[in-house]
Amino acid sequence: MRQPLVAGNWKMNGSLDSINTLLEGIKAGLGEVKTAEVAVCPPFVYIPQVVQMLSDTAVSVGSQDVSDEESGAFTGEVAGTMLRDVGCTYAIVGHSERRSIYGESDEFTARKFAAARRFGLTPILCVGELLEEREAGTTEAVVGRQLDAVIELEGIAALGEAVIAYEPVWAIGTGRTASPEQAQEVHAFIRNKLAGLDAGVADKVRILYGGSVKAANAAELFAMADIDGGLIGGASLQAGEFLGICTAPD
Ligand code: PEP
16 A cells, blocks of 8 residues: 655745744644655755754655756755755655746756655656646646656656656646546556556555645545645645645545
8 A cells, every 4th residue: 555645845935933833833733644644845945954843753854856966066956965964855856847937858857856866865756737738638648758758767667766746737836726536537647657667666656646735625636546645835834734634644
């Protein structure tokens, strides 16, 4: 059985003070979380503070991005070795905001995926289609292409040691959630595609759904056969809402 994972992506939000308050709120309710693994992905600069504050809990910490390089003259980049060094377990790669705002390609994302693994982090690989791609009926082609870039560089077995997050871009931060059936359809496509290459990997890999998940809709999404938890943006910034999502699989 795949353990559900609920990972909060805080994006570029927070301050020393607000993060303390948020973590205190989350820690106060963790006892209620029975089934899911919980992770949070703060902005880089707050990672050590968050690792320290969560050191007496089972909550994992991840980064929102990672460099494709190991070290050297790459101004502004943060290497996987550094993220490991300060206590990260996960690294999000290929978030739609990285792809669309910063122009990160499928191939570049695959290199980041490889770098995360090389330095001991578990990649959370984000895939998902734009609204116009869904309307043009190309969702599977887009998601398939994003997965293929990683499979070509790293091989299918690598996905068995990673997490995939299906995030339809039209549902991110818009309040417009994919219906459980719409999400399940793409999750099943992903799992079947992987099963065609390696049944063991397909069975093992956790596929999260992301896109306007809230406490009120999490349970019905997570109840779908191929949805193994969520990657949560806006709702992960409110302790009560985030905990409501974390307890949804119970
Ligand atoms: C995200 O950015 O990964 C995300 C899912 O955001 P939101 O939950 O706010 O839609």
